[in-house]
Amino acid sequence: MDYHNDLYSKIAQIEKRGDMFDIIGDIHGQATKLKQLLIKLGYKKTDQGFTHNEYKVIFVGDFIDRGPHQLETLAIIKEMIDNQNAYAVMGNHEFNAIGWMTPSAQHPDTFLRKHNAIHHKQHKIFLEQLGHNEALHQYWIEWFKSLPLFLDLAHIRVIHACWDNQCIDRILPYLDERHCLKAQYIEQAFDPTCELFEYCETLLKGKEITLPDGVYYQDKEGTTRHRSRIKWWLKRADTLRKLCMIPDAECIKGLEQKIDINLELYQDKKPVFFGHYWFSGKPAILTPKMVCVDYSAALDSGKLVAYRYQGESQLINQHFIY
Numbered sequence: 001m002d003y004h005n006d007l008y009s010k011i012a013q014i015e016k017r018g019d020m021f022d023i024i025g026d027i028h029g030q031a032t033k034l035k036q037l038l039i040k041l042g043y044k045k046t047d048q049g050f051t052h053n054e055y056k057v058i059f060v061g062d063f064i065d066r067g068p069h070q071l072e073t074l075a076i077i078k079e080m081i082d083n084q085n086a087y088a089v090m091g092n093h094e095f096n097a098i099g100w101m102t103p104s105a106q107h108p109d110t111f112l113r114k115h116n117a118i119h120h121k122q123h124k125i126f127l128e129q130l131g132h133n134e135a136l137h138q139y140w141i142e143w144f145k146s147l148p149l150f151l152d153l154a155h156i157r158v159i160h161a162c163w164d165n166q167c168i169d170r171i172l173p174y175l176d177e178r179h180c181l182k183a184q185y186i187e188q189a190f191d192p193t194c195e196l197f198e199y200c201e202t203l204l205k206g207k208e209i210t211l212p213d214g215v216y217y218q219d220k221e222g223t224t225r226h227r228s229r230i231k232w233w234l235k236r237a238d239t240l241r242k243l244c245m246i247p248d249a250e251c252i253k254g255l256e257q258k259i260d261i262n263l264e265l266y267q268d269k270k271p272v273f274f275g276h277y278w279f280s281g282k283p284a285i286l287t288p289k290m291v292c293v294d295y296s297a298a299l300d301s302g303k304l305v306a307y308r309y310q311g312e313s314q315l316i317n318q319h320f321i322y
Helices: 003-017 031-040 070-082 092-101 117-130 134-145 165-174 183-189 195-205
Strands: 020-024 044-046 049-051 055-059 086-088 150-152 157-159 208-210 227-230 236-239 258-262 272-274 290-292 306-309
Touching (some): 031 070, 049 070, 070 086, 070 134, 092 117, 092 195, 165 183, 165 195, 183 195
Parallel strands (some): 020 055, 157 272, 272 290
Antiparallel strands (some): 020 306, 150 157, 208 227, 236 258
């Protein structure tokens, strides 16, 4: 069943009926945490997957890589979507998986995402769990392609990493009516010389800046990085340390450099929900209009988080469930 064909009409019907949404963060193959969270949220397992009388789930992407039960995670999510009990947007890990599996038309015998050591390390567990089953691998890649890059609903917006109105306006010609990447543009999405590459990087991986000379850090995989994601939801920042999202930032020299930047990147009335950023601690809203629901579920100590949206125009901390 291709639920995307009338995605927006069905969501509109849901909103008109007054149903509400549980927005769930990055899962990364943690099927046990997912089932526990759904049960805590009041969903019941039926022959149509997990269902709730009042709520629908919206998943923010990053279903695969890192965790122990990635195929089970995908099966749970797809079953809920097929039975119209959930919706989802694409995460950067699903996007990367498409590139890993898709041959390059421009460069024969290569793939859109390079099969180098760093990328293989990031993707290794998913490949192992597929067990060299090429048909199963292709099945899930085709399903990833059917995921929209964002949802712009009547009262809320959902995207994996960053909502940028200008970027979204510019990417629309590359998307179909469901906001999925059109097949003929997938190669461009992985080509750094194409504008589509930059749009996908922003929406699926977040805004970044190049760090000053001599300032760098090691990411979760141990890769040296000279660019940093930024806290695009801030109104302003006066130092690199406040602006950048860098692990163990207090140990890195050079981040105390003064800057004067006014961001104000999102000023619309609709609340925005996203994942991607590996937060920790007690879940809390970033602003009354912005919520990140990624609290590092891939880690044993991390939380799989949901925000229970009940129609409010100002988001509140009391609606987190984890």
